[in-house]
Amino acid sequence: MKKIKKSTLAMLVTCLVLIPLTLYLGTFLSGRSYYITATLFIIELLIPFLMAFEGRKPQARELVLIAIMCAIAIVGRVAIPIPHVKATFAIIFISGIAFGPETGFMIGAVTAFASNFFYGQGAFTPWQMMAYGAGGMLAGFLFKKKRLPRNPPVMAIFGFFAVLLWVGPLLDCSGLFLMAPTVSFSWIVSYFAAGFPINLSQAISTVVIMLVFGKPLLDILDRIRRKYGMQENEPEV
Amino acid sequence: MRQDAFSNYHPAVNFLFFVGAIVSCVMIQHPAYLLAGVIASGIYYLLLNGRSGWKTIGALVPLFLFLTVINPLFNTSGVTVLFRVFGRPYTLEALLYGVCVASIFVVMMLWMGCYNKVLTGDKFTCLFGNLIPSVSLLLVMVFRMVPNLIRKTGQIGGARRAIGKGAGGASLKQKLTAGVTILGTLTAWTLEGSVMTGDSMRARGYGTAKRRSFTVYRMTAADWGMLTVLLGLLGTVVGFAIGGSMTATFVPQRSIAPVSGINLLGFAAYCIYLLIPTVLHIQEAIWWNISRYRI
Structure with missing residues (x-):
């Protein structure tokens, strides 16, 4: 009998047992328990990824x-000493493009977690890990096997929409569940609307960094990979 | 005296305390319990951060007020209508619920602030190092790398200035290109080094056996005692919570469980739980001063 991989098992246990159980038990709790339920849900989603990495x-x-x-x-x-221009997202995306979705996820998640040790942990930490990791993974997935061409304009457009529609809203979710008195439709709409300008400015700064820094950084990473023969099992793209 | 007494306990004890404090503050929306949470977390935050702690608390006040007044705009249920905004009722019940939600937010921020001071990176890797060895090794490397890279950034900037390519007082575009060049140089430089580090690690036997981690923390009798006390108090609080002595609903009608009789016991357990770090800190300060006078 073929042995099931530990990480596959963890994924199955998480998706089929842990998450439904959390959601089910969450309905019994009083107060603002949906915040606890949602955060637990996110932490549980992180488990299979970490297990896969460890495995x-x-x-x-x-x-x-x-x-x-x-x-x-x-x-x-x-x-880059310019306020509001942060290279973090661009670097995570480019790493994902260069090293593939799995490594992209790890780089994103660990960046979020480690940077919070410098800037302060919060209730948003698991959400941030998930959002950054998901961003790196998406980048790795979309640019793998030449699904998307690796040129700066395409990368910039990807960066813009990835921050605006994927990473940003995921980050907003943590504040939504924490601050919203009741999770109603009007509150959700107004909350995301309030977060939109910040996400937009982040998206624009990501575009700028991608256009200026995308090609050089990708070249550096590819060169290192070729020079030292890393990840040889993956086909050269 | 700059040491916090509670921080000297085992990381597991610290972690348990914060998980308990934060989860309970989110779950219990009873005003008396929230007030206890605000006071306990505020005092401990100030003890840990000193004078600069007031700044954070000052920044939290407007946020508190904003979250309070905004709730009735979204939530119009409630019996007592105060006035109408664009034809929608602005009710007292929703306003009180806003106070409750805003205080939960404030308490959470304050506990998180304390958590950052108490549970440092090394304590975290000590707690979870055996569970996720590769990830915690990654974390340790990042912690070491960040100051190192900041230093290298300064070195690259200095070298560029020396050859007349400094970015001082330049336009935004020049600043950006200079920053990107520095970042590129930094990446190329450190990645070359990283391969060396990796090979060196492998040559020394990384990955050949199960990794164990060194920690300076040991569970002593005092740690076990404190763990028992914390768990006992938490158990009491959970028991009373299931018994319904901490329920409070605001909308559409106020119904708050009274804090009297047997319910006082649960409230006392909650207060003692939250005040443990503060009491330990103050006790330590008193002992310190007494022993200083004895010299």
């Missing part, structure tokens, strides 16, 4: 590489 027994090179990319995404704020 893969990542090599030392890969670990250090991910750590460096996370550190650069965090330090990006220091290197």
Whole structure:
């Protein structure tokens, strides 16, 4: 009998047992329990990804590489001294494009988590991990196997919509569940509307960074990969 | 005296306390309990942060007021109508519920602020290092890398200034290109180093055996005692909560469980739980001053 992989098992247990159980028990709790339920839901969603990463027994090179990319995404704020222009999203997306969806997710999630040790953890941490990770994963997925051409304009357009419609709203969800007195339709609409300008400014700064920095960074990453023969099992794109 | 007594307990004790405090503050919307939460978290936050803590609290006040007054605009149910906004009723019940939601938010922010001071990165990796070894190793590397990269950024900037390519006082476009060049140099530089680090790790035997992590934290008798006390108090609070002594609904009609008789016991347990770190901190400060006078 073929042995089931531990990470696959974790995914199945999470999706089929843990999440339904959380949602079911959540309906019994009083007060503002939907915030707890929603946050638990997000944490449980993170578990299979982390388990898959642990189960893969990542090599030392890969670990250090991910750590460096996370550190650069965090330090990006220091290197570009222009307010509101943050390179974090762009660096996460480009890493996802260069190293594939799985590594992209890890880089995003760890960046969110680690940067909060410097800027302060909050109730939003799991949401932020999920949002950044999902952004890196989406980038890796869409640009894999030449689904999308890797040129700066396409990457910039992708970055714009990914921040505006994918990462930004996911981040807004955490505030929505925390601050909303009741999760009603009018509140959701007004909350996302309030978050829109911030998401838009982030999206625009991502576009700028992608246009200026996308090609050079991708070249650097590809060169490192070729030079040291990393991830040889993946076909050269 | 700059040490916080509660921070000296085992990370597991600290983590349990904050999980309990934050979850209970979100779940219980009874005004008396919320008030206890605001007071306990506020005092502990100020003890941990000193004078700069007032700044955060000052910033939370307008947010509190905003969240309070905005709720009745969305939630129009309630019996007592105060006035009408664009024809929609603005009710007292919804306003009170707004106070409740806003205080939950404030208490959560304050506990999170305390959490950041108490549960530092090394304590987190100590707690979860065995559960997610690769991820916690990643975290440790990022923690080390960030100050290192900031230093390197300064070095690259200095070198560029020395050859006349500094970005001082330049236009936005020049600043951006300079920043991007620095970032590119930084990436290329550190990635080369990362491959070396990775190979060196492998040469020293990384990945050949199960990884164990070094921690300086040990569960002592005092830690077990504190863990028991915290769990006991939490159990009492949960018991009373299931018994219904902490229920409070605001809309459409106010119905708040009275804090009297047997219910006082649950309230007392909750207050003691929340005040433990504060009491420990103050006790430590008193002991410190007494021993200083004895010298």
